[in-house]
Amino acid sequence: MMIRVCKMFRQGLRGFREYQIIENPHRRHPVFSFWDKKKQGRITFDTMDFVAESGYFPLKAIEIAQKKPSWRTDQEIQILCNTLQVIGSYRNYSHSLQLLLAKVMRFERFGRRRVIIKKGQRSSSFYFIYLGRVAVTEDEDGSSAFLDPHPLLLHKGDCFGQEVSLLSSSVRKATVVCMEETEFLVVDKEDFIANKLEQELKKNANHQFEFFRKMDLFQSWSDEKVWELVILGKKEKFSYGQLISKDFVNLSSIVFICKGSCEVLRLIDLGASPSYYKWIWQHLELVYDRPMKTRFKEPSPVERFKKFQIKSYPVQDFSALKLQHLQKAWEQQGTSFSRKINTSENSLPKTLGPKIESRRPHTIKCPMINTKHGELPKEAAVGAYMKIHTVEEGEIIGLHQILLPDSEQDRRPLILMSLGTEVIRMRKEKFCELIDSEVAEKLSKFKIEYPSDEDMCQKFLMENSWNIFRKDLVHLLVKSRQIPPFTPIRHKKKGVYNPNSLTLNLCSFNKKTKPHYPIFMAPQKCLPPLRVVQAITAPRYKIQELLPQYKNAGVLI
Numbered sequence: 001m002m003i004r005v006c007k008m009f010r011q012g013l014r015g016f017r018e019y020q021i022i023e024n025p026h027r028r029h030p031v032f033s034f035w036d037k038k039k040q041g042r043i044t045f046d047t048m049d050f051v052a053e054s055g056y057f058p059l060k061a062i063e064i065a066q067k068k069p070s071w072r073t074d075q076e077i078q079i080l081c082n083t084l085q086v087i088g089s090y091r092n093y094s095h096s097l098q099l100l101l102a103k104v105m106r107f108e109r110f111g112r113r114r115v116i117i118k119k120g121q122r123s124s125s126f127y128f129i130y131l132g133r134v135a136v137t138e139d140e141d142g143s144s145a146f147l148d149p150h151p152l153l154l155h156k157g158d159c160f161g162q163e164v165s166l167l168s169s170s171v172r173k174a175t176v177v178c179m180e181e182t183e184f185l186v187v188d189k190e191d192f193i194a195n196k197l198e199q200e201l202k203k204n205a206n207h208q209f210e211f212f213r214k215m216d217l218f219q220s221w222s223d224e225k226v227w228e229l230v231i232l233g234k235k236e237k238f239s240y241g242q243l244i245s246k247d248f249v250n251l252s253s254i255v256f257i258c259k260g261s262c263e264v265l266r267l268i269d270l271g272a273s274p275s276y277y278k279w280i281w282q283h284l285e286l287v288y289d290r291p292m293k294t295r296f297k298e299p300s301p302v303e304r305f306k307k308f309q310i311k312s313y314p315v316q317d318f319s320a321l322k323l324q325h326l327q328k329a330w331e332q333q334g335t336s337f338s339r340k341i342n343t344s345e346n347s348l349p350k351t352l353g354p355k356i357e358s359r360r361p362h363t364i365k366c367p368m369i370n371t372k373h374g375e376l377p378k379e380a381a382v383g384a385y386m387k388i389h390t391v392e393e394g395e396i397i398g399l400h401q402i403l404l405p406d407s408e409q410d411r412r413p414l415i416l417m418s419l420g421t422e423v424i425r426m427r428k429e430k431f432c433e434l435i436d437s438e439v440a441e442k443l444s445k446f447k448i449e450y451p452s453d454e455d456m457c458q459k460f461l462m463e464n465s466w467n468i469f470r471k472d473l474v475h476l477l478v479k480s481r482q483i484p485p486f487t488p489i490r491h492k493k494k495g496v497y498n499p500n501s502l503t504l505n506l507c508s509f510n511k512k513t514k515p516h517y518p519i520f521m522a523p524q525k526c527l528p529p530l531r532v533v534q535a536i537t538a539p540r541y542k543i544q545e546l547l548p549q550y551k552n553a554g555v556l557i
């Protein structure tokens with residue numbers, strides 16, 4: 001991958017004379033360099049710095065990490081710091097602390113069954129995992145990890161050994177043993193103290209203290225008690241769009257937002273909602289099953305369009321439509337997994353959009369599934385992510401049900417996604433040990449009720465209807481003017497994200513050709529495997545009917 005990027009980079013640079021590509025015939029990896037006028041120095045990018053056997057720590061970085069801290073140059077420290085950005089627990093530190101750590105850390109690689117930390121021994125180092133897995137055990141020699149079917153594992157990106165334990169002379173609380181060949185970056189106590197890392201750590205801890213001190217929830221607490229909170233917490237950084245937690249409701253930790261914000265999302269099963277069921281059949285009937293009489297008793301186009309738009313909103317009563325559908329379903333009982341809906345071209349109203357007019361006398365034959373509300377085409381059983389709300393700086397996640405008995409808690413899984421944020425995470429049970437009566441009273445007023453899945457489904461349908469309408473209107477009024485005179489041919493690449501994979505098209509249910517792009521499925525833990533969609537395209541009347549003055553897109557007559 002890196003080689004490909006470098007080749008592309010090199011090709012792109014060929015046009016620039018000031019760039020000099022030093023390519024040694026004996027080296028497979030070129031070095032890029034150019035003269036920086038501002039810094040009055042040569043800047044080089046040596047691809048060797050990033051070359052490593054897949055997944056292993058790069059050789060160049062190993063060379064640096066094997067040097068004594070005082071022998072490492074600023075540039076080498078920066079290289080090490082860049083290479084270590086893949087380690088989440090390292091990235092969580094402030095930039096200045098990252099540089100200090102890069103100055104002192106050394107590299108180690110150990111094989112399976114090697115004990116790294118022994119329970120009861122004095123703390124002398126802490127560790128970042130670059131590659132591999134380790135197990136945390138209660139026994140001294142770590143052998144239980146190989147007998148236990150579900151040992152407590154730490155992976156690439158995790159750290160262990162507690163940096164704060166280097167400040168006090170504490171003993172190891174558990175044993176840590178390698179489950180496979182594992183690469184570590186180790187920080188030793190002597191280097192830690194000699195390079196004044198503890199001062200930087202204390203600075204970070206002070207920031208956390210200030211954050212908790214300002215919170216209304218802990219106003220009544222003494223400074224000592226707030227410090228207990230600081231020690232319990234672990235700071236983490238998340239970039240925009242990064243997943244913080246797949247299910248924070250059932251997680252054993254609480255999250256304080258110190259900077260930025262994040263979104264609470266819920267993955268809903270649309271097929272389980274009565275509104276969705278009605279909505280789907282209403283639209284399918286419009287395409288495949290429209291009764292003949294409508295052709296002879298048609299209301300005015302504008303009236304019909306408005307009626308259709310209003311009906312698209314699921315809060316309306318569709319019982320008549322449902323009854324109509326159910327009657328047909330009963331008539332066709334016995335064909336529970338495949339059903340034919342025949343329509344002749346004659347029965348379609350003339351005013352339907354071009355997609356519908358172009359249909360041949362067709363047959364919809366698609367597999368059905370049984371839902372609580374009746375049969376639904378299998379393809380229409382989809383899931384969707386819905387945003388519930390945004391959590392801002394200073395707010396806490398995971399506390400809103402903390403005082404409720406289990407039976408009264410809403411245990412629906414909720415997803416937490418970062419919009420660019422820094423959080424402090426701590427174990428729920430440890431936090432609960434600190435709660436006193438004053439905090440408990442404040443927490444009792446802390447209730448948040450998340451909307452029901454049915455409400456979210458209705459919201460999804462409303463937004464979807466609005467998006468369809470908006471798209472049509474924009475297409476009618478604007479699009480034709482935006483078309484460039486010449487559109488270059490774009491080659492489609494296999495496996496690349498295709499926006500169609502997130503749209504369910506109701507008009508393609510009976511088509512034999514299946515989409516050839518990958519389809520996103522709901523993670524099995526949250527829902528049964530379901531296709532996840534962002535939008536549903538439904539058949540609809542031409543929007544020109546609402547704005548008859550626009551006969552052609554973008555042309556007012």
Ligand SMILES: Nc1ncnc2c1ncn2[C@@H]1O[C@@H]2COP(=O)(O)O[C@H]2[C@H]1O
Nearest residue numbers: 117123136160161162165171172173174
């Ligand atoms: N439940 C746990 N989850 C993750 N890491 C743990 C757990 N228990 C112990 N550890 C790590 O194992 C380390 C053992 O040495 P320390 O007590 O210095 O620090 C400990 C933690 O970093």
